[in-house]
Amino acid sequence: MDCSWDGVSCDGGGHVIGLDLSNRAISSSIDGSSSLFRLQHLQRLNLAFNQFMTAFPAGFDKLENLSYLNLSNAGFTGQIPAKISRLTRLVTLDLSTDSFLSGEPLKLEKPNLEMLVQNLTRLRFLYLDSVNISAMGNEWCRALSPLTESQVLSMSNCYLSGPIHSSLSKLQSLSVICLDYNNLSASVPQFFAEFPNLTSLSLSSTGLKGRLPDEIFQIPTLQTLYLSYNMLLKGSFPNFPLNASLQALALSSTKFGGQIPESLDNLGRLTRIELAGCNLSGPIPKAVEKLTQLVSLDFSNNNFSGPIPFFSSSRNLTNLSLAHNKLVGTIHSTDWSSLSKLENADLGGNKLSGTIPPTLFGIPSLQRLDLSHNQFNGSIGDFHGKASSLLTLDLSNNKLQGQFPTSLFELRGLETLHLSSNNFNGLIPMNAFQNLGNLFSLDLSHNRLSIDATATNISLLSFPTFTGLGLASCNLTEFPGFLKNQSSLMYLDLSNNHIHGKIPDWIWKPIDLARLNLSDNFLVGFERPLKNITSSVEIIDLHVNQLQGEIPIPTLDATYLDYSDNNFSSVLPAHIGDSLQHVSFFSISNNNIHGSIPPSICSSTSLRVLDLSNNSLSGPIPQCLFQMSGSLGVLDLRQNNLSGIISDTFSKSCKLQTLKLNQNRLEGKVPKSLGNCKMLEVLDIGNNQINDSFPWHLKNIAKLHVLVLRSNKFNGHIDCSGNNGGWSMLHIFDLASNNFSGKLHLTCLGTWDAMQHNPYSNLLELKHLHFVDSGSGGGTRYQDAITITTKGLELELVKILPVFTSIDISWNNFEGLIPEVIGKFKELHGLNFSHNAFTGPIPSSFGNLRELESLDLSSNSLR
Numbered sequence: 001m002d003c004s005w006d007g008v009s010c011d012g013g014g015h016v017i018g019l020d021l022s023n024r025a026i027s028s029s030i031d032g033s034s035s036l037f038r039l040q041h042l043q044r045l046n047l048a049f050n051q052f053m054t055a056f057p058a059g060f061d062k063l064e065n066l067s068y069l070n071l072s073n074a075g076f077t078g079q080i081p082a083k084i085s086r087l088t089r090l091v092t093l094d095l096s097t098d099s100f101l102s103g104e105p106l107k108l109e110k111p112n113l114e115m116l117v118q119n120l121t122r123l124r125f126l127y128l129d130s131v132n133i134s135a136m137g138n139e140w141c142r143a144l145s146p147l148t149e150s151q152v153l154s155m156s157n158c159y160l161s162g163p164i165h166s167s168l169s170k171l172q173s174l175s176v177i178c179l180d181y182n183n184l185s186a187s188v189p190q191f192f193a194e195f196p197n198l199t200s201l202s203l204s205s206t207g208l209k210g211r212l213p214d215e216i217f218q219i220p221t222l223q224t225l226y227l228s229y230n231m232l233l234k235g236s237f238p239n240f241p242l243n244a245s246l247q248a249l250a251l252s253s254t255k256f257g258g259q260i261p262e263s264l265d266n267l268g269r270l271t272r273i274e275l276a277g278c279n280l281s282g283p284i285p286k287a288v289e290k291l292t293q294l295v296s297l298d299f300s301n302n303n304f305s306g307p308i309p310f311f312s313s314s315r316n317l318t319n320l321s322l323a324h325n326k327l328v329g330t331i332h333s334t335d336w337s338s339l340s341k342l343e344n345a346d347l348g349g350n351k352l353s354g355t356i357p358p359t360l361f362g363i364p365s366l367q368r369l370d371l372s373h374n375q376f377n378g379s380i381g382d383f384h385g386k387a388s389s390l391l392t393l394d395l396s397n398n399k400l401q402g403q404f405p406t407s408l409f410e411l412r413g414l415e416t417l418h419l420s421s422n423n424f425n426g427l428i429p430m431n432a433f434q435n436l437g438n439l440f441s442l443d444l445s446h447n448r449l450s451i452d453a454t455a456t457n458i459s460l461l462s463f464p465t466f467t468g469l470g471l472a473s474c475n476l477t478e479f480p481g482f483l484k485n486q487s488s489l490m491y492l493d494l495s496n497n498h499i500h501g502k503i504p505d506w507i508w509k510p511i512d513l514a515r516l517n518l519s520d521n522f523l524v525g526f527e528r529p530l531k532n533i534t535s536s537v538e539i540i541d542l543h544v545n546q547l548q549g550e551i552p553i554p555t556l557d558a559t560y561l562d563y564s565d566n567n568f569s570s571v572l573p574a575h576i577g578d579s580l581q582h583v584s585f586f587s588i589s590n591n592n593i594h595g596s597i598p599p600s601i602c603s604s605t606s607l608r609v610l611d612l613s614n615n616s617l618s619g620p621i622p623q624c625l626f627q628m629s630g631s632l633g634v635l636d637l638r639q640n641n642l643s644g645i646i647s648d649t650f651s652k653s654c655k656l657q658t659l660k661l662n663q664n665r666l667e668g669k670v671p672k673s674l675g676n677c678k679m680l681e682v683l684d685i686g687n688n689q690i691n692d693s694f695p696w697h698l699k700n701i702a703k704l705h706v707l708v709l710r711s712n713k714f715n716g717h718i719d720c721s722g723n724n725g726g727w728s729m730l731h732i733f734d735l736a737s738n739n740f741s742g743k744l745h746l747t748c749l750g751t752w753d754a755m756q757h758n759p760y761s762n763l764l765e766l767k768h769l770h771f772v773d774s775g776s777g778g779g780t781r782y783q784d785a786i787t788i789t790t791k792g793l794e795l796e797l798v799k800i801l802p803v804f805t806s807i808d809i810s811w812n813n814f815e816g817l818i819p820e821v822i823g824k825f826k827e828l829h830g831l832n833f834s835h836n837a838f839t840g841p842i843p844s845s846f847g848n849l850r851e852l853e854s855l856d857l858s859s860n861s862l863r
Contacts, residue, residue, distance in 0.1 A: 001039070015041035022048040022070070032059035044068040048094070051075045056106065061086040070094040072127065077104040080131070082111040085119050093120065096129035096154065107132035114143035125152040129178075133158040137186065141165035151197070154178040162186030162207075169194070178202040180226070188212050188227075193219055202226040204250070208233040212256075221245055228252040228274065239263040252276040252298065259283075265290040276321070277301040284309055284322075292316075300324050300346065308347070310334040321346040323370065330354035341365055348372040348394065356395075361386045368392040372418065375399055383407040392416040396443065404428055404449060409435045420445040420470055427452060430482060434462045443470030445493060453480030472496045472517070479504055489513050495541070496520040502527050508535045515539040519562070522546055530554055542566065543587070551588060553579050564589040564611065571595030572617075580604035585782070587611035589636070597622055597642075609782045611636040613660065620644030621666075629654040629677060634782045638662040638684065646685070648673050656680055658782065662708065663687040670695040679703055686710040686734065694718045694740070699726040705754070710736040710808070717742035728753040731805040735812065736832065743816035744809075744838075755805045755825035806830035810856065813837060818862075823848045835859040 003010035009018035016039050030036065030052055037059035045066060052075040060069065061083035069087065072094045080095060087093075097105055108116060113133050117123065126147065133140060133155070140160055144153070145167045153174055162184035169191040177192070180202050187210030192201060198219055204226050212235035216225065220241070227233060228250045236258035240246075247269050257279035265287035273291075276298045283306035284299065294311075296319040304322070307329035311317060318341050327350040336342075336359040345360070348370040355378035356371065366387060372394045379402035380395065387393075390411050401423040408417065415438050425448040433439060442464070444451070451474040463482065468491040471480070476497040483492075489510040495517045503518065505527040513535040523545040530540075530552035539560040542552075547563070550570035554561055559582050569592040573579075577600030580586060584606050593615040601610070602624035610625075610632060617640040625635065630651035638660045645668030646661065654677035662684045669692040670685070680701050686708040693716040698704070704727050718740060731754040805828050815837040822831070823845020831852060838860040849855075 009044075011041065017041050017065075018044040020044070020046040021050070022046045024050060026050040026052065027075075028052070029054050030057050032057055034059060037062045039063065041065060046070040047074045048072045049074070053077070056080055058083060060084055063087070064089070066090060067122075068092045072096045073098055076106065078107065079110070080106055080108055080116065082115060085111065085116050088119050089122060090120050091122055092125040093123060094125070094127040095131055096127040098130065105130055105132050107134075109134075112143070113140055117143060117147060121146055122149065123147050124149050124173075126150060127152070127154045128158060129154055129156045131155075131158055133160060135160055137162045137184070138165045138167075141168040144168065145170045147171060149173055152176040156180035156182070156202075158182060160184065164189050166191065172196065174198060175221075176200040176202075179206060180204045182206050184208065186210075188216065188233075190215065192216060195219075196221070198222055199245070200224040200226075203230070205229040211235050214238040217241075217246075223269075224248040226250045227254060230254050237261055237264075240266040242266050244269075246270060247293075248272040250274040251278060254278055256280060260285050260287075262287045264288065267291065269293055271295045271316075272297075274298040275302065280304060283307075284327075289313060295319070297321070308333065308352070312338045315339065315341070317342055318365075319344045322350070323347060324349035326350065327352060331360075332357055336360045337362060339363060343389075344368040346370040348374065350374055352376060354378075356380055356400075361390075363387075365389055370394040371398065373397040377401065379403075380405055383410060387411055388413070390414060394418040395422065396420040398422050400424065404447075406432070409433070412436065412438070414439055416441040418443040418470075419447065420472075422447050424449055426450075430480060431463075433464055436464055437462050439464040440466055440488075441468040442466060443468070443493075444474060445470040445472035446496075447473070450475040451480075453482065454478075467491070467512075469493070479507070483507070486510065491515045493517040494521070499523065508537070511535055513537050517541040518545070520544045524548060526552065538582075551576075551593065554583070556581060558583055559606070560585045562587045563591070566591055568593060572598050572601070574598050575600050577601045577603035580607065582606050585609045588615065589613040591615055593617060596620075597625070597637075599624055601625070602628055605631060607632060609634040611782065612640070613637060614639040616640065617642060621647070621661075623647040623649050626650050626671075626673075629656045632656055634658040636660045636782075637664065640664055642666060645669075646671050646674075646690075650674050650676050652676050654678070654680075658682040660684040661688065665689060667691065670698070672697055674698060675700065677701060681729075682706040684708040686712065688712050690714065694735075702726060703729055705729050706732040708732070708734040709738065710734045712738055714738040714740060716740065719745050727751065731755060731827075733806070734808045736808045737811040739813060740809070741813035741815070744814050744819055752825070755807075755827050757827065804829055805851075808832040810834040810836070815839065818843055818857075820845050822846070825849065827851055830854040832856040833860065838862055 001008055001016050003014060007020040008016060011017045019042060042063050043065050048070045054076065055078040056076040058081050066087050067089050069090060095106060108131055113135060141164060148170060150171050151173055156178050160182040163186035164184060172195060174195050175197045176199060185207040188208060190213050193213060193215035199221050200223060208230035209232035212233060217238055218241055223245050224247060231253060233254040235256050237260055239261050240263045244267050246267050248271060252274045259282035260280065262285045264285050270291050271293050272295055281303040284304050286309050288309050292313050293316060294314040295316050298321040300321045300323040302325050304325040304327060308322060308327055308331055310333040312335040315338060317339050323346045331352060336357055342363050343365055344367060352374040353376065356376055358381050361383060367389050368391060376398040377400065380400060383405060384407045391413060392415060396418040404424045404426040409432055412435060414436050417439060420443040427450045430451055430453040451471055453476060465488050466486050467488050469489065470493040472493045472495040474497060476494060476499055478499060484506050487510050490512050499521040502525045503523055514537060516537055519541045525548060536557040537555060538557050540554060540558060541562045543562045543564040545566050547566040547568060551563065551568050551572065561583055564587045571594055576598055581604060583604060586607060589611045596619035597617055599622045602622060613636045621637065621642055621644060626647045626649045630653045633655055634657060642664040646666060648671035650671060650673035656677045657679050658681060666688040668690060675697045678701055681703050682705060689712065691713040694714065707730060728751055730752050810832045817840040818833060818838050820843045823843055826848055828849050829851055834856040842857065842862055
């Protein structure tokens with residue numbers, strides 16, 4: 001071997017002592033007879049990043065003078081041979097692999113870790129990342145205890161288990177500890193803080209739990225601390241010591257809480273701080289303004305409040321993310337022009353207001369700007385000569401206004417442009433987007449824009465290839481012709497336009513189309529049946545059109561189907577359940593569907609929302625539907641002609657949040673098993689023929705907001721003695737038009753807190769009742785609605801706000817005095833005790849009902 005060759009180094013006697021063949025794409029085989037193993041004087045060998053793709057060869061033990069051996073990502077597979085342990089002069093051993101670059105990982109079984117390192121007492125640098133070691137905490141920690149001179153221990157993704165054993169504390173020379181991506185499921189040991197030379201501690205995604213010792217932050221030598229993605233790790237920040245060495249701090253997706261102390265400015269060397277997805281609150285400390293070395297800051301997805309500090313002094317900042325907090329005020333305090341290296345600025349999902357500083361668009365390095373879901377107003381000015389590097393611009397869901405800035409068409413590198421849900425106006429010719437050939441995601445929905453998509457002079461060569469396109473509320477009158485050539489679409493929203501006619505065949509051609517929203521148009525049918533389409537569409541929203549004929553049978557990939565508010569007039573197919581195997585949301589409400597509910601629908605085990613309301617369905621409700629309550633969140637069958645009983649088969653693990661059976665012909669009793677539904681918020685079984693006493697067996701459903709029993713055959717007294725405690729959230733209570741009788745002993749109603757105190761004094765935080773399936777990433781939503789009677793008129797509450805409170809017990813046979821306790825319901829908006837046999841005076845406590853808008857005590861014997 002010639003000493004002049006690249007990668008070869010020799011000693012004075014011409015002996016090869018160093019060989020570096022890394023990154024040479026070598027793919028030839030190597031075995032124990034290779035001439036490589038005859039280099040007896042070799043001290044350093046580097047074969048990293050090659051493509052040998054053979055079993056780990058024997059023969060390395062012959063190189064007994066090796067002090068440095070690097071075989072990382074060399075392509076070797078299988079068991080690491082035991083003879084490696086004979087290389088007793090090793091100072092550095094790197095057998096790590098990148099799981100993204102290699103196939104079968106290396107493993108340590110026989111020999112195991114202990115056998116490999118027991119003689120390697122000179123080791124200072126050990127890298128075994130992604131080697132399959134599969135050892136418990138006491139095993140691997142004890143195996144490493146002889147390596148008392150070790151400075152670097154890197155064993156990420158090695159299938160190690162916890163806890164971290166105290167024997168590891170013997171490695172007092174450790175400077176770097178990296179154990180990421182192991183299932184340690186343990187707390188961070190206190191003894192880590194006692195390592196005198198520790199500079200880097202990395203335990204991300206290891207299942208850490210318990211509280212992080214405060215002393216970890218006090219380690220004077222510590223430069224990097226990576227503990228992100230440990231969802232059970234708790235802690236809070238102590239005061240940081242003066243002149244701390246910390247340069248990188250990452251605790252994202254942990255349960256760290258409390259506030260960040262002002263002593264943060266003691267971390268003057270900090271370049272990277274990532275605290276996304278924690279439980280942090282309070283203001284962002286002004287100490288951040290003194291961190292002049294910052295390169296990346298991510299405080300997103302917390303509960304920070306107050307204004308945004310200025311970052312003008314952080315001139316090296318490339319990434320700034322404060323998204324999804326509760327930050328307020330303007331963003332004018334920062335001199336954005338001074339941040340000449342900024343590449344990513346994400347301030348979305350806050351309560352920021354005011355205008356957008358023009359200097360923000362003038363940062364030449366800026367690639368991604370997200371100001372969405374705020375309250376910014378005014379116009380966004382001219383982009384001429386600005387933002388030349390911008391790839392993503394998201395200003396959606398603000399209060400921006402003015403003419404659509406045509407200078408945006410000068411941003412030729414733009415890939416994502418989202419301006420939806422603002423007040424922009426103007427006419428935009430679709431062919432103008434020919435200038436933005438790299439654009440793949442465009443959303444202009446819900447403005448006051450008009451899109452002219454009729455142009456025929458669109459060049460297919462320069463026109464963008466969209467994967468996502470939102471043109472909702474853009475005054476379209478027909479399907480844009482350019483869509484015929486958009487074969488890469490994954491998301492298409494043309495809702496709330498004026499499109500007439502049939503849904504064209506070519507709309508289904510993109511094979512990756514996953515989300516299609518054509519709702520709120522004037523569509524009347526399909527050019528071909530849905531069951532014949534080839535795309536893997538998952539979400540189909542066709543509600544509020546004029547579609548006719550049979551219910552469309554979706555593809556097997558569908559997860560969300562909304563066919564409500566159309567003119568479909570068929571029966572439900574007998575085997576419809578076979579087509580709903582993955583569907584979590586299915587609504588055909590407000591159509592003309594007739595026939596019975598096929599039992600096969602119960603085989604749709606993914607269903608979370610089933611809405612068949614306001615049709616002409618008849619026959620009994622399949623018993624299995626109530627058995628599905630262990631997975632269903634919403635069952636809405638109101639306004640049909642269903643008969644029979646409500647089956648007493650509700651699951652013991654009932655997850656129903658909404659049950660609506662109003663306006664059918666149901667008989668029998670309120671089933672006892674309905675009491676299993678502890679998450680129930682809305683129960684509406686009014687306008688049926690149910691013959692039962694008051695359902696006190698539901699008293700332990702603490703989350704109940706709405707109870708409607710009106711217009712049935714309920715009877716008997718309502719005596720709540722011994723039933724104190726439940727329904728503190730109840731705010732709509734309707735027993736009207738039944739046969740209840742006797743005196744109204746409503747002492748337990750003093751526990752109905754929602755009618756006495758308004759927990760929603762801040763209207764900005766007011767939320768209406770709705771269902772969200774957290775298991776589907778929030779994609780399955782159902783808006784609760786209810787019909788009430790007020791002032792003699794039926795009123796549909798499209799959104800049920802918890803501040804609306806109402807009691808209606810009219811048209812029964814109640815007698816005696818009206819209980820004084822009603823006067824405590826200070827938040828009551830509607831009260832109807834009419835057409836009963838109440839006597840005595842109107843309680844003086846009614847004078848406390850300051851919010852009352854409707855009061856009816858007529859047709860009683862009051863004085």
